[in-house]
Amino acid sequence: MSRLGAAMDVRFGASVTEFLDFLTDLGLDHLELKREYLEGHPDAPTADKLGELADRYSVSVTYHAPFRDWNMGSFNDDVRRASVEQVKRTLDDAATAEASAVVVHGGAVPHRYPDWVREKAAGNARRSLLECAEYAADVGVVLCLENQPQNESKCRYTTSPADLGATLRNVPVDDDHLGVTLDVGHAKVNGYDWREFVEFFGERIRVCHLHDNDGTNDTHDPLPSYREIVETVPAEYFVFEMKSVDDIARCLEVDAPPIDTAL
Numbered sequence: 001m002s003r004l005g006a007a008m009d010v011r012f013g014a015s016v017t018e019f020l021d022f023l024t025d026l027g028l029d030h031l032e033l034k035r036e037y038l039e040g041h042p043d044a045p046t047a048d049k050l051g052e053l054a055d056r057y058s059v060s061v062t063y064h065a066p067f068r069d070w071n072m073g074s075f076n077d078d079v080r081r082a083s084v085e086q087v088k089r090t091l092d093d094a095a096t097a098e099a100s101a102v103v104v105h106g107g108a109v110p111h112r113y114p115d116w117v118r119e120k121a122a123g124n125a126r127r128s129l130l131e132c133a134e135y136a137a138d139v140g141v142v143l144c145l146e147n148q149p150q151n152e153s154k155c156r157y158t159t160s161p162a163d164l165g166a167t168l169r170n171v172p173v174d175d176d177h178l179g180v181t182l183d184v185g186h187a188k189v190n191g192y193d194w195r196e197f198v199e200f201f202g203e204r205i206r207v208c209h210l211h212d213n214d215g216t217n218d219t220h221d222p223l224p225s226y227r228e229i230v231e232t233v234p235a236e237y238f239v240f241e242m243k244s245v246d247d248i249a250r251c252l253e254v255d256a257p258p259i260d261t262a263l
Contacts, residue, residue, distance in 0.1 A: 003060045004230060005030025006240040006248045007209075010037035014245070014259055016045050020057045022245060025257040031059050032103070032207075032239045035090045036066035047096035054097065061099040062207055062237050065090040072132070073107020073125030073157070075117050080124045083107075087132045087143075095139040101206050101237065103144050103181045104132065106167055108154040118155060125157055129178075130171045137177035144207045146181035147197065149189050149218040159190050161200040168204075179206035184229060185241070189218045198233055208235040210251070211242065222250040 005028045008019045016033070023031060031054070038044040045053060054061050070083040087104055094102050106129060109121035129145065136143035147164050148156045158164040164180070171178060182205045184194040198205065208230075212223040220243050223229075230238050242248045249256035 002230065002236055002238060003030035004028055004238045005032065005059065006242065007032040007034065007064065008037065009034070009243065010040040011243065012245055012259075015041060015043045016050065016053065017043075018259055019245075020053060020059065022248075022257055022259040023059065024057055026249065026252060026254065029059050030062070030237050030239065032062045032064060032237070032241075034064040034066075035086075035093065036068055036070075047093040050093075050099075051097040054099075060237065061094075061097055062101045062103065062239070063090050063094045063097075063099050064103040065105070067105045071107055072105070072128035073109055073121045075109060075113075075121040075124060077124070080128055084128045084131050087128075088135050091132070091136050091139050091141050091143070094141045099141065101142040101144050101179065101181075102136065103146050103207055103209075104129075105148060106145055106156065106158045108148075108151065108156045110153055111155050112153070121155075122157065126167070126170045129167070130173065133171055133173040133178040137173060142177055142179050142206055144179040144181040146209070147183050147186050147190075149186045159186075160192065161196050164197075165200055175204055180204045181207040181209060182233060182235065183209040183211075183241075184223070185209065185211040185213050185218060185220060188215060189213050191215070194229060194233070203234045205233055205235045207237045207239065208233045209239050209241045211240065220247075222247045224251055224253050226251060 107125035
């Protein structure tokens with residue numbers, strides 16, 4: 001049976017416990033945590049504590065590996081190694097918390113850089129993903145590569161079904177340990193219907209991020225029409241990725257329960 005929940009954003013201001021109260025009041029049963037965002041809150045739980053909270057609230061958990069200040073496809077080898085280490089730490093936390101999956105981005109490089117730089121960056125991205133996927137297999141957590149939105153200044157390697165598929169084919173790791181995160185909002189802003197990713201990847205999709213936009217910008221708007229997606233996509237975890245807690249309630253077309261969003 002699939003789980004429906006939401007991602008906690010550092011902008012919400014709430015603690016993990018407060019956000020879990022909010023989620024479960026809405027009838028949701030899944031929590032996704034961006035690991036780097038946890039570091040922005042003074043009351044962030046340890047991975048052990050998070051596992052206890054998941055049991056207490058009867059929710060499943062996924063993690064999102066750090067991405068704001070990290071790039072697994074950096075042509076700077078020190079940055080690449082440090083980024084891989086961040087993903088591995090997230091996989092360790094996920095294993096400790098008994099989380100089921102870790103979402104990861106595939107790296108990027110500026111378009112304006114010369115060919116040799118972009119070639120090195122692409123090779124580094126493949127190498128990093130392989131290292132992280134092998135580590136995921138070792139710790140028993142599924143690593144799920146996300147389709148990213150296109151970017152005017154940067155080349156990303158997972159913006160289309162074909163490119164995401166090519167990236168995965170270059171990483172010789174069992175499908176059980178390297179899956180896909182389908183982000184329906186990213187698909188839409190790139191000009192693809194989310195069904196194209198379902199046809200391409202099928203049951204390899206383990207996590208599905210839910211949000212909407214007008215097709216021109218990745219605005220992470222509410223998605224009240226999520227039900228068809230949940231019924232069609234063969235993912236185990238469906239995650240509203242919103243910019244505010246009120247927008248999570250708008251997806252469900254209900255009033256938001258009270259939550260303390262001020263630190």
